[in-house]
Amino acid sequence: MIHEVFSTLTARSGADHNLPKVITIVGGNGRMGKFFNNQLTAAGHRVNIVGSNWQGADSLLPQADxxxxxxxxxSTCEIIERTAQYLTPHTALADITSIKIEPVRAMLEHHSGAVMGLHPMFGPSVESFAQQKVVVCSGRNDAAFDWLLNLMRNQQAELIFSTPEEHDQMMVMIQATRHFCRLTQAVYLAQEKIDIDKSLSMSSPVYRQEIDILKRLLNQNPQLCIDIMLATEERCQAIKSLADTYNRLARLIEKKDREELIKEIESTQNFFSKQ
Amino acid sequence: MIHEVFSTLTARSGADHNLPKVITIVGGNGRMGKFFNNQLTAAGHRVNIVGSNWQGADSLLPQADxxxxxxxxxSTCEIIERTAQYLTPHTALADITSIKIEPVRAMLEHHSGAVMGLHPMFGPSVESFAQQKVVVCSGRNDAAFDWLLNLMRNQQAELIFSTPEEHDQMMVMIQATRHFCRLTQAVYLAQEKIDIDKSLSMSSPVYRQEIDILKRLLNQNPQLCIDIMLATEERCQAIKSLADTYNRLARLIEKKDREELIKEIESTQNFFSKQ
Known part of the structure; x- marks a missing residue:
């Protein structure tokens, strides 16, 4: 009898696992929304979109898996709150924003069903999840997302499990201050009116790599870069602190203080060698 | 008769061209000195070294091709002056320092023979000149260096001909301010005690590339990095100006001034798109 119940459960959950899911992407007309739409549709699922006019929200949101x-x-937290009003506890809710503490907290607060925070560490120009990293922050009832995580795994994505707190702390360094550095370097080169092609003709491969990185940043929507830098107060503080470090070292250069510069470099070498 | 003279000249210059040269490298015990020693020796030339004690200078310098x-x-200019005292006009004199205005000027001033400024755009860890760039600044009697430039070309080096002025202006951007940026980023990561391995596990490929660049910088002798930043007053000024740009943008971040940030990004995008 017990065995029979287990078999039935396994069979049902197996069947569920293979059933096409019904998915609604809020913001599905954006570039990342389109990427997820393409990937989920190609995997055999049914994808609906709720755009900025919220048309169809009342029918498309309550019925979605x-x-x-x-x-x-x-606008992520505000839209989570608005979306959650349409949901039943049977719908799983996830976001793909590049901060995780506030969105995961908002989803847990406003929705009583399954919740997961995701951060795809790539832009919408990639062709699939293959070789891409996705940070996964557990919220509530992770099992409801197994099919989604497996879809990404099957496409050779690398899933990195993290708490929202650890994720956000790392992203201050990986995203916010790096975006600020790249942006400032690009602004500086433009301000000095440097002949980029001429500089590349004389440059080492490292400089060429760096210019390529700047060009990729400049191909994005400016708003996205600004959103990433301003997303949290912690990020704004870190950027201020980075600018202070630039100033401190620039003053040493101005004073031609070789002794202090050596100390800075040596203690940094020491830190990196222990990593 | 005329034909005969021409033949003889051609034969002689052809013979000269293939004769092993006698080369003295001042600073030949340094890492770049060793690289040139290895390459020139492997090509069949006779290489002697004058080290920091100047031993053998009086015999090795006057007889060199x-x-x-x-x-x-x-110390480049000071050592050019000291070296030139030993030379006859039959010796060709070149340097490989990463600034070119002052060394080329010093060589032209203190030596009456052939002069050329070179800047290999690579570090001593490469195995040959293959696929490497070398900036070449003509000084006096370029023909005396044909064999040397051909040796590099035959190894698939890319030679970039430039004036010392154009070279130095470009290197402010390619070398001095970039070294300062990389150094500051490394100092900042150390100061914030970031867990580099953890950050790499969550990162995009671009961040990984950037950390690799920082690690390579930190593997160098600190003095080299400092020398590159402090080499000219123009470099120190450019670094100050870069730090000012960091500050200007950091203040916009602090004020969360989206409108001004958009303007900065858009005018930079505009500049890069015209390049």
């Missing part, structure tokens, strides 16, 4: 929030960082 | 100055930027 999964609702995926794919909107600018700035 | 080529004297190559391979010493720290800081």
């Amino acid at each position: 999964l609702v995926l929030i794919s909107v600018p960082i700035e | 080529l004297v190559l100055i391979s010493v720290p930027i800081e």
